[in-house]
Amino acid sequence: MAIISRDFDAPLGTSAPTLEVPEVVIDRLPQYVRTLTQLLEDGVEVTNSQQLGAQLQVTPAQIRKDLSYFGRFGKQGRGYRVRHLLDELKQILGLDAEWNVAVIGVGRLGNAILNYPGFNPDGFHLVAAFDNNPSNVGTEVGGISVQPMTALAQTVVDRDITIAIVAVPSAHTQSVVDQLVACGVRAILNYTPINAQVPDGVRVRSIDPVLALQSMTYYLAYQGHPTNGHQKTG
Template sequence: MSESIDVVSSQQLGGLLQMTPAQIRKDLSYFGRFGKQGRGYDVRFLLHELQEILGLDREWRACLVGVGRLGRAIINYPGFYRENFRIVAAFDGDRAQVGSTIGEFNVQSMDELSDTVIDKKISIGIVAVPAQQAQNVIDVLIENNIKGILNYAPVAAKVPMNIVVRNIDPVLSLQSMTFYLRELE
């Protein structure tokens, strides 16, 4: 959203987000503090409030499990830091990797996960291990009070209801397109 306007209407927001203005108003009113009938939304105020509601006004700490090619790419990806997500520890189940250095990290053994999660106030686990190890790693993270899982392994993880999982699997994404692509041919 451009920083150069002070007020935005539900019409304008709807256009940007490809939603109806009515839906925009309804969604925002769910949180109940934005409406200024006939005037629109103060951009700076709206942005601030939304960031707070969404929990994006603070830093979130994550640990990475799996330091293979994918894990190393994740550690080196600058996008997380820019948006206040900070990887603060890296683990691997492979003893050959433990103790090696990647960027600023010493790769730790899974035995150290419990203490590290508490010490470093980690709330998100990033899973970058092979498919057949993923469920086990996710179970260990959940046992250690991790509530959010960013899962790069190509498996549908089984987790309790109160755990939030997001899957990053490009093959699954491609497979979810082909039904529509076939119809378009």
């Protein structure tokens, strides 16, 4: 039982990440990390599930339950030492490591991503950029020299790249994702509006502002759009 400080005997070492911890829980941990980081910066040394819940708009019980999957980090009657809990969560999420990231596609969006300063403080280092278009290859974007796609496999190995950000035209998404998977990349942040198919063991997250807007309009549509009367078809 070397891996996480949990004391049940789930079959570790299976290739699919079907550990005992529900995926929804994992998805919340980064938010806890962020809130704890904030508290730490504000000089708060001890917190509790009540306070964290208020910040995150989540019930205190949920926070306690989520944390209980990984260990006992608090002290009854007192709460959680902010620094301690933060360190534990970062370690659980693998955020105590530095991660090298490649950006595929240096069009308008890829450019914005490469120039975005928000990744580095969190341990994600954009270390390589690739593009299909010969006129982009060799240019510098965000301090990184753009390489041709043919250099992908070699650079992924040389630079120990484990994560890729895809910002290519929609039509190329699947092909680029296939190439990344073939190179051994197993975490992909997809900025295109395409549902790429990947084998088991590869994770894809999508950033899709249009989908986000479209799921909100449902609630707007009848809560009363000021001027625009929605007429039914059927």
